[in-house]
Amino acid sequence: MSSTDQTARSNPTRSRILAATLKLLGGGAPGAVRMSDIAKAAGISRQALYLHYPSRAELLVAAARHLDEVNGIDTLLAPSRAAATGRDRLDAWVAAWGGYIPKVHGTARALMAMASTDPEAAAAWxxxxxxxxxxxxxxxxALARDGDLHPDLTAGEAADLLFSLVSIRSWEELCLNAGWPQDRYVEAMQAGAARLLAKPAA
Amino acid sequence: MSSTDQTARSNPTRSRILAATLKLLGGGAPGAVRMSDIAKAAGISRQALYLHYPSRAELLVAAARHLDEVNGIDTLLAPSRAAATGRDRLDAWVAAWGGYIPKVHGTARALMAMASTDPEAAAAWxxxxxxxxxxxxxxxxALARDGDLHPDLTAGEAADLLFSLVSIRSWEELCLNAGWPQDRYVEAMQAGAARLLAKPAA
DNA sequence: AATCGAACTTGACACCGTGTCAAGTTGACA
DNA sequence: TGTCAACTTGACACGGTGTCAAGTTCGATT
Known part of the structure; x- marks a missing residue:
């Protein structure tokens, strides 16, 4: 999830392309973002864009990679790894990931859509x-190690549930459609994940 | 959600079109379903298809309507409305809706994808x-009326949470990607919804 | 100073899927 | 017999992706 993407840093044009891509994808894009839109935003011709990224899918994949890199996803997720108890770890994970979603959801959305047609995008996703x-x-x-996992669930099932609870789609539903503020979202997800996955208080 | 779709029933060709559409959309469609695929499956020409449904969006909307009708969605949801306690109602709702998802998810998926480009499909969705x-x-x-709603949640928030917990996307994630059997899904969702939304046992 | 090559440009074109248009065929019903 | 509706074949426009060919610009090489 973080392979210090040389190509982008060393090459000024590529950085501008990726920056333009993320800007268009991130800024509540009105309708679809076309290759020509991205080229225009990057200040190059459409063909130059294809010179660097031979397909829309590859561009989106690179953009997603780049996004992880500039946001320092590893650093962001560190607190979760450092947590002492399972409950703390769950809270930290939900906070970290939940806080990351708003930054990536535009790009992720495009990648998801692409994934349904392009196999390379599907693999990246x-x-x-x-x-x-x-x-x-x-x-x-971690929860299971503490004996804190809900008795009805295996650790695997709990992970699946957590994943779907804090999925990007669900975030979109709650924060974009239902209008939840981001703070409330994180708070509710932390509390909700605990209720859903952890053993009820004795 | 059930306006006894005259047009379809009275017109044999339309029924065949809708049947073909649902079949293609339902049967784990390999890749995209084109208008020409549907026409071929219905045994008519592509143009005849456009004669009945002037756009892909309108066809998908009609297919979704038709799907609700043939499945008798109202009857299906009746037990939920009849439940005495809030907890019963929640269980019945999750069971009914959760059982309905596998039948509609193919069509819903197509409609969702369409919704991102076509305003009519967006409205339908x-x-x-x-x-x-x-x-x-x-x-x-109902839960709130029984004083059984979790104290951290308003009824509105709880509904949003429930909606996203049992969303079609989440079902796809759990049952298609993670491989949960449908039975386990319904069971886990019933129990999970209760933990997530109801007041903890005193 | 001449030139080579990389990055980029303009402009054309093929492909695909949606949607439209026009002109013909078929068959039922009056 | 004529007419109308449903349907057919075949063509075409449009938008978006991806490709191809032929120039331009400019810095580095010798």
């Missing part, structure tokens, strides 16, 4: 899914 | 969202 699910699993494993 | 959310709200209201 699957990688990300796996990484997030892995984070969820780490939290539910 | 929003109607469906509203109807489901309304069902969720009815359940959480």
């Amino acid at each position: 699957d990688d990300r899914r796996a990484a997030i699910l892995h984070g969820c699993r780490a939290a539910t494993d | 929003d109607d469906r969202r509203a109807a489901i959310l309304h069902g969720c709200r009815a359940a959480t209201d």
Whole structure:
């Protein structure tokens, strides 16, 4: 999830392309974002864009990678790894991931849409899914180690549940459609994840 | 959600079109379903298809309507309305809706995708969202009436949470990607919804 | 100073899927 | 017999992606 993307840093045009892509994708894009839109925003011709990223799918994948890098996803997720108890870890994970969603959801949305047609995008999206699910699993494993996991659930099931509870789609539903403020979202997800996954207080 | 769709029943060709559409959309469609695919499956020309449904969006909307009708969605949801206690109502709702998802998810998926480009499809999808959310709200209201709602949540928030917990996307995640059996899904959602939304046992 | 190559430009074109248009065929019903 | 509706074939426009070919610009090489 963080392979210090040389190409982008060393090459000024590519950075501008990625920056333009993220800007368009991030800023509540009105309708679809076309390749030509991105080229225009980056101040180059459409063909130059294809010179750097041979397909829309590859561009989106690169943009998602780049997004993780500039946001320092690893640093962001560190507190979760450092937590002492399972409950703390769950809270920290939900806070970290929940806080990250607003930053990535535009790009993620485009990647998801692409994934339904392009196999390369599908693979990239699957990688990300796996990484997030892995984070969820780490939290539910920690919970299980503390004997704090709800008795009806295996750690695997709990991870799946957590993953779907704090999925990007669900965030969109709550924060974009239902109008929840981001703070309330994180708070409710932390409390909700605990109720959903942890053993009820004795 | 059930306006006894005259047109379809009275017109044999339309029924065949809708049947073909649902079949293609339902049967784990490999890749995108084109208008020409549907025409071929219905045994008519592409142009005849446009004669009945002037756009892909309108066809998908009609297919979704038709799907609700043949499945008797109202009858299906009746047990939920009849439940005595809030908890019963929640359980019945989750069971009914959760059992309905596998039948509609193919069509819903297509409609969702369409909604991001076509305003008419977006409106149709929003109607469906509203109807489901309304069902969720009815359940959480019943819970609240019994004084059984979790103290941290308003009935509105609880409905939003329930809606996103049992969303089609989440079902896809759990049952298609994570491989949960449908039975386990319903069971886990019933128990999970109760933990998430109801007041903890005293 | 001449030139080579990389990055970029303009402009054209193929492909695909949606949606439209026009002109013909078929068959039922009056 | 004529007419109307449903349907057919075949063509075409449009938008978006991706490709191809032929120039331009400019810095680095020798």
